[in-house]
Amino acid sequence: MDKGKFGRLDRLVKEKRRDPYQIKEKFPEPTVCTSCGAVFTGGRWVWMEEKPQKANRVLCPACRRIKEKMPAGNIVLSGRFLKSHGQEILNLVRNEEKAEKALHPLERIMDIHQDGDIIEIHTTGIHLAKRIGEAIRRSYQGDYQLEYPDGEKSVRITWHRD
Ligand SMILES: [Zn+2]
Helix, strand or coil: CCCHHHHHHHHHHHHHHCCCCCCCCCCCCCCEEEECCCEEEEEECCCCCCCCCCCCCEEEEEHHHHHHCCCCCCCCCCCCCHHCCCCHHHHHHHHHHHHHHHCCCCCCCEEEEEEEEEEEEEEECHHHHHHHHHHHHHHHHCCEEEEECCCCCCEEEECCCC
């Protein structure tokens, strides 16, 4: 670990570091994630076909959330409508993830649990959660609610349709 690296950060960034999964966290460049292979370069995480050979290695913030089971986005879908349209909705969810993750490696689905009339989806990023919520609302109407339980660090979305 490069001890000098924190010395350059200004006060604003230091305050933001209280969130261990802060998406704006800086790493030496290039840094490669040891789990998913995403590369931190140019101040952001990207996918690269050819990984840099000499690189710092860490677990990226998304993989860390997955490992520690600490989702940033929590989506709960409920209602009888899921019985007839559950699979279709899950396809939509997966497509939204694919599009978001292609551009933003830290935005991923962690897991999906289905239990009768309830589907719960956890994401590593709040943007993906909002994107999925918006897509479901746009396509299927229903009762939709979005809240930030702890500032903008995480988002909770509930959707219901009978
Ligand atoms: Zn990773």
